[in-house]
Amino acid sequence: MDIKLFLQIVGVVLGLLYLWLEYRADIRLWIVGLVMPVVHGALYYKAGLYADFSMQVYYVLAGLYGWAVWHNAPRKGASAGAIAHTPWKWLPALVVGYAVLHAAIYGLLVHFTDSAVPFWDSLTTALCIVAYWMLSRKWVEQWLVWLAVDAVSAGLYVCKGIPLTAGLYVLYSVLAMAGYLRWRRQAAR
Structure with a gap:
Protein backbone atom coordinates (compact mmCIF):
# COMPACT_ATOMS: atom_id res chain seq x y z
CA MET A 1 0.00 0.00 0.00
CA ASP A 2 1.23 3.48 -0.91
CA ILE A 3 2.39 5.45 2.15
CA LYS A 4 0.23 8.46 1.26
CA LEU A 5 -2.84 6.23 1.03
CA PHE A 6 -2.02 4.58 4.37
CA LEU A 7 -1.50 7.94 6.07
CA GLN A 8 -4.77 9.21 4.61
CA ILE A 9 -6.73 6.21 5.93
CA VAL A 10 -5.25 6.49 9.43
CA GLY A 11 -5.73 10.28 9.35
CA VAL A 12 -9.38 9.91 8.34
CA VAL A 13 -10.08 7.49 11.20
CA LEU A 14 -8.35 9.72 13.75
CA GLY A 15 -10.00 12.82 12.30
CA LEU A 16 -13.48 11.35 12.61
CA LEU A 17 -12.83 10.27 16.18
CA TYR A 18 -11.46 13.72 17.03
CA LEU A 19 -14.44 15.51 15.50
CA TRP A 20 -16.92 13.26 17.31
CA LEU A 21 -15.19 14.02 20.61
CA GLU A 22 -15.09 17.74 19.81
CA TYR A 23 -18.79 17.73 18.90
CA ARG A 24 -19.51 16.24 22.33
CA ALA A 25 -17.08 18.69 24.02
CA ASP A 26 -15.27 15.64 25.44
CA ILE A 27 -11.83 16.33 26.93
CA ARG A 28 -10.47 13.16 25.29
CA LEU A 29 -10.40 15.08 22.00
CA TRP A 30 -7.09 16.52 23.17
CA ILE A 31 -5.56 13.02 23.48
CA VAL A 32 -6.51 12.14 19.90
CA GLY A 33 -5.29 15.62 19.02
CA LEU A 34 -1.81 14.65 20.15
CA VAL A 35 -1.61 11.55 17.93
CA MET A 36 -3.30 12.91 14.82
CA PRO A 37 -0.65 15.58 14.05
CA VAL A 38 2.07 12.95 13.68
CA VAL A 39 0.06 11.15 10.99
CA HIS A 40 -1.05 14.31 9.21
CA GLY A 41 2.41 15.83 9.46
CA ALA A 42 3.93 12.93 7.54
CA LEU A 43 1.14 13.10 4.94
CA TYR A 44 1.42 16.85 4.39
CA TYR A 45 5.19 16.68 4.07
CA LYS A 46 4.86 14.00 1.40
CA ALA A 47 2.28 16.17 -0.41
CA GLY A 48 4.47 19.32 -0.30
CA LEU A 49 2.10 21.22 2.01
CA TYR A 50 4.85 22.65 4.18
CA ALA A 51 2.80 25.09 6.23
CA ASP A 52 0.29 22.33 6.99
CA PHE A 53 3.24 20.08 7.88
CA SER A 54 4.77 22.62 10.27
CA MET A 55 1.32 23.29 11.69
CA GLN A 56 1.35 19.83 13.22
CA VAL A 57 4.01 20.93 15.73
CA TYR A 58 1.65 23.71 16.75
CA TYR A 59 -1.21 21.20 17.07
CA VAL A 60 0.78 19.10 19.53
CA LEU A 61 1.65 22.15 21.65
CA ALA A 62 -1.86 23.58 21.37
CA GLY A 63 -3.29 20.17 22.24
CA LEU A 64 -1.30 20.12 25.45
CA TYR A 65 -2.44 23.66 26.21
CA GLY A 66 -6.09 22.91 25.39
CA TRP A 67 -6.08 19.79 27.51
CA ALA A 68 -4.59 21.72 30.44
CA VAL A 69 -7.17 24.52 30.11
CA TRP A 70 -10.11 22.09 29.90
CA HIS A 71 -8.70 19.84 32.63
CA ASN A 72 -8.10 22.73 35.04
CA ALA A 73 -11.42 24.50 34.39
CA PRO A 74 -13.60 24.91 37.47
CA ARG A 75 -15.97 21.97 37.79
CA LYS A 76 -18.73 23.77 39.73
CA GLY A 77 -20.91 26.76 39.01
CA ALA A 78 -22.97 27.90 36.06
CA SER A 79 -20.03 28.99 33.93
CA ALA A 80 -17.54 26.30 34.90
CA GLY A 81 -15.80 25.29 31.69
CA ALA A 82 -18.98 26.18 29.84
CA ALA A 103 1.14 37.29 6.11
CA ALA A 104 4.04 35.81 8.08
CA ILE A 105 3.37 32.23 7.02
CA TYR A 106 2.86 33.30 3.41
CA GLY A 107 6.20 35.12 3.45
CA LEU A 108 7.96 32.07 4.87
CA LEU A 109 6.43 29.78 2.26
CA VAL A 110 7.27 32.08 -0.65
CA HIS A 111 10.86 32.72 0.42
CA PHE A 112 11.90 29.41 1.99
CA THR A 113 9.93 26.62 0.29
CA ASP A 114 8.90 25.44 -3.15
CA SER A 115 5.20 25.52 -2.20
CA ALA A 116 2.93 25.70 -5.23
CA VAL A 117 0.04 27.03 -3.13
CA PRO A 118 1.54 29.45 -0.58
CA PHE A 119 -1.53 31.71 -0.28
CA TRP A 120 -4.00 28.90 0.38
CA ASP A 121 -1.63 26.89 2.54
CA SER A 122 -0.90 29.94 4.72
CA LEU A 123 -4.59 30.93 4.82
CA THR A 124 -5.72 27.58 6.21
CA THR A 125 -2.79 27.39 8.59
CA ALA A 126 -3.40 30.86 10.05
CA LEU A 127 -7.12 30.13 10.44
CA CYS A 128 -6.32 26.82 12.14
CA ILE A 129 -4.18 28.57 14.72
CA VAL A 130 -7.00 30.97 15.50
CA ALA A 131 -9.67 28.23 15.56
CA TYR A 132 -7.65 25.96 17.80
CA TRP A 133 -7.11 28.76 20.30
CA MET A 134 -10.86 29.53 20.22
CA LEU A 135 -11.57 25.83 20.82
CA SER A 136 -9.37 25.89 23.92
CA ARG A 137 -11.72 28.61 25.22
CA LYS A 138 -14.84 26.62 24.22
CA TRP A 139 -16.11 29.47 22.06
CA VAL A 140 -19.04 28.52 19.80
CA GLU A 141 -17.78 30.48 16.79
CA GLN A 142 -14.65 28.35 16.52
CA TRP A 143 -16.86 26.03 14.49
CA LEU A 144 -17.39 28.75 11.86
CA VAL A 145 -13.66 29.28 11.54
CA TRP A 146 -13.23 25.52 11.14
CA LEU A 147 -15.94 25.55 8.47
CA ALA A 148 -13.90 28.02 6.43
CA VAL A 149 -10.72 25.98 6.97
CA ASP A 150 -12.46 22.74 6.01
CA ALA A 151 -14.01 24.09 2.81
CA VAL A 152 -10.75 25.61 1.55
CA SER A 153 -8.72 22.58 2.65
CA ALA A 154 -10.99 20.15 0.79
CA GLY A 155 -10.27 21.92 -2.49
CA LEU A 156 -6.58 22.29 -1.70
CA TYR A 157 -6.20 18.59 -0.90
CA VAL A 158 -7.92 17.56 -4.14
CA CYS A 159 -5.43 19.75 -6.02
CA LYS A 160 -2.52 18.19 -4.12
CA GLY A 161 -3.58 14.61 -4.90
CA ILE A 162 -4.76 13.45 -1.47
CA PRO A 163 -8.45 12.78 -2.18
CA LEU A 164 -9.31 10.74 0.92
CA THR A 165 -8.15 13.59 3.11
CA ALA A 166 -10.12 16.00 0.89
CA GLY A 167 -13.20 13.84 1.46
CA LEU A 168 -12.58 13.97 5.21
CA TYR A 169 -12.55 17.75 5.02
CA VAL A 170 -15.83 17.80 3.09
CA LEU A 171 -17.30 15.73 5.91
CA TYR A 172 -15.65 18.08 8.43
CA SER A 173 -17.49 20.97 6.73
CA VAL A 174 -20.85 19.30 7.26
CA LEU A 175 -20.01 18.34 10.81
CA ALA A 176 -18.71 21.83 11.58
CA MET A 177 -22.19 23.17 10.87
CA ALA A 178 -23.72 20.50 13.10
CA GLY A 179 -21.19 21.27 15.83
CA TYR A 180 -21.89 24.98 15.57
CA LEU A 181 -25.63 24.45 15.93
CA ARG A 182 -25.18 22.09 18.89
CA TRP A 183 -22.71 24.33 20.74
CA ARG A 184 -24.90 27.39 20.04
CA ARG A 185 -27.84 25.61 21.69
CA GLN A 186 -25.64 24.63 24.65
CA ALA A 187 -24.37 28.18 25.04
CA ALA A 188 -27.94 29.48 25.09
CA ARG A 189 -28.78 27.35 28.16
Whole structure:
Protein backbone atom coordinates (compact mmCIF):
# COMPACT_ATOMS: atom_id res chain seq x y z
CA MET A 1 0.00 0.00 0.00
CA ASP A 2 1.23 3.48 -0.91
CA ILE A 3 2.39 5.45 2.15
CA LYS A 4 0.23 8.46 1.26
CA LEU A 5 -2.84 6.23 1.03
CA PHE A 6 -2.02 4.58 4.37
CA LEU A 7 -1.50 7.94 6.07
CA GLN A 8 -4.77 9.21 4.61
CA ILE A 9 -6.73 6.21 5.93
CA VAL A 10 -5.25 6.49 9.43
CA GLY A 11 -5.73 10.28 9.35
CA VAL A 12 -9.38 9.91 8.34
CA VAL A 13 -10.08 7.49 11.20
CA LEU A 14 -8.35 9.72 13.75
CA GLY A 15 -10.00 12.82 12.30
CA LEU A 16 -13.48 11.35 12.61
CA LEU A 17 -12.83 10.27 16.18
CA TYR A 18 -11.46 13.72 17.03
CA LEU A 19 -14.44 15.51 15.50
CA TRP A 20 -16.92 13.26 17.31
CA LEU A 21 -15.19 14.02 20.61
CA GLU A 22 -15.09 17.74 19.81
CA TYR A 23 -18.79 17.73 18.90
CA ARG A 24 -19.51 16.24 22.33
CA ALA A 25 -17.08 18.69 24.02
CA ASP A 26 -15.27 15.64 25.44
CA ILE A 27 -11.83 16.33 26.93
CA ARG A 28 -10.47 13.16 25.29
CA LEU A 29 -10.40 15.08 22.00
CA TRP A 30 -7.09 16.52 23.17
CA ILE A 31 -5.56 13.02 23.48
CA VAL A 32 -6.51 12.14 19.90
CA GLY A 33 -5.29 15.62 19.02
CA LEU A 34 -1.81 14.65 20.15
CA VAL A 35 -1.61 11.55 17.93
CA MET A 36 -3.30 12.91 14.82
CA PRO A 37 -0.65 15.58 14.05
CA VAL A 38 2.07 12.95 13.68
CA VAL A 39 0.06 11.15 10.99
CA HIS A 40 -1.05 14.31 9.21
CA GLY A 41 2.41 15.83 9.46
CA ALA A 42 3.93 12.93 7.54
CA LEU A 43 1.14 13.10 4.94
CA TYR A 44 1.42 16.85 4.39
CA TYR A 45 5.19 16.68 4.07
CA LYS A 46 4.86 14.00 1.40
CA ALA A 47 2.28 16.17 -0.41
CA GLY A 48 4.47 19.32 -0.30
CA LEU A 49 2.10 21.22 2.01
CA TYR A 50 4.85 22.65 4.18
CA ALA A 51 2.80 25.09 6.23
CA ASP A 52 0.29 22.33 6.99
CA PHE A 53 3.24 20.08 7.88
CA SER A 54 4.77 22.62 10.27
CA MET A 55 1.32 23.29 11.69
CA GLN A 56 1.35 19.83 13.22
CA VAL A 57 4.01 20.93 15.73
CA TYR A 58 1.65 23.71 16.75
CA TYR A 59 -1.21 21.20 17.07
CA VAL A 60 0.78 19.10 19.53
CA LEU A 61 1.65 22.15 21.65
CA ALA A 62 -1.86 23.58 21.37
CA GLY A 63 -3.29 20.17 22.24
CA LEU A 64 -1.30 20.12 25.45
CA TYR A 65 -2.44 23.66 26.21
CA GLY A 66 -6.09 22.91 25.39
CA TRP A 67 -6.08 19.79 27.51
CA ALA A 68 -4.59 21.72 30.44
CA VAL A 69 -7.17 24.52 30.11
CA TRP A 70 -10.11 22.09 29.90
CA HIS A 71 -8.70 19.84 32.63
CA ASN A 72 -8.10 22.73 35.04
CA ALA A 73 -11.42 24.50 34.39
CA PRO A 74 -13.60 24.91 37.47
CA ARG A 75 -15.97 21.97 37.79
CA LYS A 76 -18.73 23.77 39.73
CA GLY A 77 -20.91 26.76 39.01
CA ALA A 78 -22.97 27.90 36.06
CA SER A 79 -20.03 28.99 33.93
CA ALA A 80 -17.54 26.30 34.90
CA GLY A 81 -15.80 25.29 31.69
CA ALA A 82 -18.98 26.18 29.84
CA ILE A 83 -19.39 26.59 26.14
CA ALA A 84 -19.86 30.29 25.38
CA HIS A 85 -20.01 32.75 22.49
CA THR A 86 -16.86 34.59 21.49
CA PRO A 87 -16.74 37.86 23.44
CA TRP A 88 -17.06 40.86 21.10
CA LYS A 89 -13.98 42.44 22.65
CA TRP A 90 -11.88 39.56 21.28
CA LEU A 91 -12.94 39.93 17.62
CA PRO A 92 -10.42 42.66 16.63
CA ALA A 93 -7.56 40.71 18.23
CA LEU A 94 -8.63 37.51 16.46
CA VAL A 95 -8.86 39.25 13.08
CA VAL A 96 -5.52 41.04 13.49
CA GLY A 97 -3.91 37.86 14.80
CA TYR A 98 -5.16 35.95 11.78
CA ALA A 99 -3.94 38.62 9.33
CA VAL A 100 -0.46 38.79 10.89
CA LEU A 101 -0.15 35.00 10.94
CA HIS A 102 -1.35 34.69 7.34
CA ALA A 103 1.14 37.29 6.11
CA ALA A 104 4.04 35.81 8.08
CA ILE A 105 3.37 32.23 7.02
CA TYR A 106 2.86 33.30 3.41
CA GLY A 107 6.20 35.12 3.45
CA LEU A 108 7.96 32.07 4.87
CA LEU A 109 6.43 29.78 2.26
CA VAL A 110 7.27 32.08 -0.65
CA HIS A 111 10.86 32.72 0.42
CA PHE A 112 11.90 29.41 1.99
CA THR A 113 9.93 26.62 0.29
CA ASP A 114 8.90 25.44 -3.15
CA SER A 115 5.20 25.52 -2.20
CA ALA A 116 2.93 25.70 -5.23
CA VAL A 117 0.04 27.03 -3.13
CA PRO A 118 1.54 29.45 -0.58
CA PHE A 119 -1.53 31.71 -0.28
CA TRP A 120 -4.00 28.90 0.38
CA ASP A 121 -1.63 26.89 2.54
CA SER A 122 -0.90 29.94 4.72
CA LEU A 123 -4.59 30.93 4.82
CA THR A 124 -5.72 27.58 6.21
CA THR A 125 -2.79 27.39 8.59
CA ALA A 126 -3.40 30.86 10.05
CA LEU A 127 -7.12 30.13 10.44
CA CYS A 128 -6.32 26.82 12.14
CA ILE A 129 -4.18 28.57 14.72
CA VAL A 130 -7.00 30.97 15.50
CA ALA A 131 -9.67 28.23 15.56
CA TYR A 132 -7.65 25.96 17.80
CA TRP A 133 -7.11 28.76 20.30
CA MET A 134 -10.86 29.53 20.22
CA LEU A 135 -11.57 25.83 20.82
CA SER A 136 -9.37 25.89 23.92
CA ARG A 137 -11.72 28.61 25.22
CA LYS A 138 -14.84 26.62 24.22
CA TRP A 139 -16.11 29.47 22.06
CA VAL A 140 -19.04 28.52 19.80
CA GLU A 141 -17.78 30.48 16.79
CA GLN A 142 -14.65 28.35 16.52
CA TRP A 143 -16.86 26.03 14.49
CA LEU A 144 -17.39 28.75 11.86
CA VAL A 145 -13.66 29.28 11.54
CA TRP A 146 -13.23 25.52 11.14
CA LEU A 147 -15.94 25.55 8.47
CA ALA A 148 -13.90 28.02 6.43
CA VAL A 149 -10.72 25.98 6.97
CA ASP A 150 -12.46 22.74 6.01
CA ALA A 151 -14.01 24.09 2.81
CA VAL A 152 -10.75 25.61 1.55
CA SER A 153 -8.72 22.58 2.65
CA ALA A 154 -10.99 20.15 0.79
CA GLY A 155 -10.27 21.92 -2.49
CA LEU A 156 -6.58 22.29 -1.70
CA TYR A 157 -6.20 18.59 -0.90
CA VAL A 158 -7.92 17.56 -4.14
CA CYS A 159 -5.43 19.75 -6.02
CA LYS A 160 -2.52 18.19 -4.12
CA GLY A 161 -3.58 14.61 -4.90
CA ILE A 162 -4.76 13.45 -1.47
CA PRO A 163 -8.45 12.78 -2.18
CA LEU A 164 -9.31 10.74 0.92
CA THR A 165 -8.15 13.59 3.11
CA ALA A 166 -10.12 16.00 0.89
CA GLY A 167 -13.20 13.84 1.46
CA LEU A 168 -12.58 13.97 5.21
CA TYR A 169 -12.55 17.75 5.02
CA VAL A 170 -15.83 17.80 3.09
CA LEU A 171 -17.30 15.73 5.91
CA TYR A 172 -15.65 18.08 8.43
CA SER A 173 -17.49 20.97 6.73
CA VAL A 174 -20.85 19.30 7.26
CA LEU A 175 -20.01 18.34 10.81
CA ALA A 176 -18.71 21.83 11.58
CA MET A 177 -22.19 23.17 10.87
CA ALA A 178 -23.72 20.50 13.10
CA GLY A 179 -21.19 21.27 15.83
CA TYR A 180 -21.89 24.98 15.57
CA LEU A 181 -25.63 24.45 15.93
CA ARG A 182 -25.18 22.09 18.89
CA TRP A 183 -22.71 24.33 20.74
CA ARG A 184 -24.90 27.39 20.04
CA ARG A 185 -27.84 25.61 21.69
CA GLN A 186 -25.64 24.63 24.65
CA ALA A 187 -24.37 28.18 25.04
CA ALA A 188 -27.94 29.48 25.09
CA ARG A 189 -28.78 27.35 28.16
